[in-house]
Amino acid sequence: MTTCPPPPPARTLAPASVAVVLGTRPELVKLAPLIHELGDAARLVHTGQHWDETMSGRFLRDLGLPRPQLLTGVGGRPRAGQIALSLGQLDAAFAEDRPAAVVVQGDTNATLAGALAANARGIPLVHVEAGLRSFDRAMPEEHNRVMVDHVADLLCAATTGNAANLRAESLDEERIALTGNTVVEVVRRQLPDADARAALLAAHGVAPDGYVLATVHRPENTDTAGALRAVLTELDRIARTGTPVLFPMHPRTRAAVERFALDGLLARIAVTGPVGYAEFLGLARHAALLVSDSGGVQEECTVLGRPLLVVRRSTERPEAVEAGFAALVPPGPGLGDLAADWLADSPERLARLAATPSPYGDGLASARIAALTARLSERPVPVAA
Incomplete structure (x- = not known):
């Protein structure tokens, strides 16, 4: 496992070369500092899983995020329909304009769709907040996060416990990086x-x-x-x-x-x-x-x-x-x-x-993830069969 020191800002990525795929307001919040860190390299794609112009639009404005590419017909459907429709549209988008890397966060249906689309096209995949486990198979999110971890090329674990969960599932040590959680910087910036x-x-x-x-x-x-x-x-x-x-x-x-x-x-x-x-x-x-x-x-x-x-x-x-x-x-x-x-x-x-420190890190997670993403995007990944 790589324990990352605070890195210098990543500035080697080409404009719009990193597709950041999300579909809910919590993902907007958690990925906002990473999107800012990536700068013009970020290409924001919203599946529409939880799109509401009033609420989601307000979050975009409050967080200073660019208007995303918005997929169609996804919101309001059952889980399988959301994943299938998102996956089809993402695959077409990645075929037309292939990103150097794809970033997903957490455990939503959008996260799984983005991960599968990247994996199908052999695009390097970054999973932010990897290794979370409730060990409750009744939760759809548990299935999503486990599947994403097993296809991701870079597993950004927020805590040592998350990293231990990944190792317990025999995931390659070189894929795991202890980054901290972006929530620390989000709260500090937005409070x-x-x-x-x-x-x-x-x-x-x-x-x-x-x-x-x-x-x-x-x-x-x-x-x-x-x-x-x-x-x-x-x-x-x-x-x-x-x-x-x-x-x-x-x-x-x-x-x-x-x-x-x-x-x-x-x-x-x-x-x-x-x-x-x-x-x-x-x-x-x-x-x-x-x-x-x-x-x-x-x-x-x-x-x-x-x-x-x-x-x-x-x-x-x-x-x-x-x-x-x-x-x-x-x-x-x-x-x-x-x-x-x-x-x-x-x-x-x-x-x-x-007087109790947060267990989620030092507020430098986004800089670490951006630097690791830039490094990962330079490595070839075999195209899945």
Whole structure:
């Protein structure tokens, strides 16, 4: 395994020579610093897996990203349809204008489609955030990330634990690079300054360290009435104690609330529409407690120094739990019980987390990945049969 020192900026790549394939807003966030590092070498391709002009367009603007090439007909389809349609269009695009390398991140359907398209054309493939494992085969994302790791030419592991997962699957040591996670630099760059954060809290009518910030969007928590009711009941329970609960609601969750007629559970919760990434970070930075099923929030909380209850039964990011920032708790009374316990010792917990370093690296991941990508693009890769 290669442990990478902080490299000089990569400037040897030709314009538009690296296809960065993504399909969701979290991927936009996590890949933004790498896209900036690549500069005009980056060619942004969005599969449309989660494309919404209001939300996705806002993320592009907030993150300073170029308008992507957008595939058609992918959003809203089942998993197999998304992968198949994306793969066909990506293959045609790569045949017409072959990139020197393809970069994908994480474990989405777009990630798998981009990886398969690169592999089919013998194009060097970079997997950012390689080696994550939940060991939960019920998660489609687990299948996606495992398959991508096994076809990638460069495996950018964020942590030593991720690298160990790759070695345990007998992946070649020379393909693995310990880079850190781009989330560290994303949060540092996008977090609003103190004055902007103070104005943001005032606009929402909350005080620093005096509220809970919640997000819920994963299918396991929104696709059935029972699961969503369990989560909302516990958020309502927190709000009943007098601690404000801010709840920026994902469109999937809002649709589920309406479908299952659960609006009554929102009466005491401060529900807002989706917020921009910088605004979310500003609110998260001063929350006494975060409650979320998001993978990204599990990483962001370690940079912000905030405690998080992860509303899931398994996680591919155990580092946040091991470092004391987060705890796994499935929907149900245990969520409200643990929230009450953590809020009760909030000053001590916040002080301890403020002094705990993030397990996700030093904020130089994008520079490392860009340099390694430039090096990889110079090596020939055999065309797959």
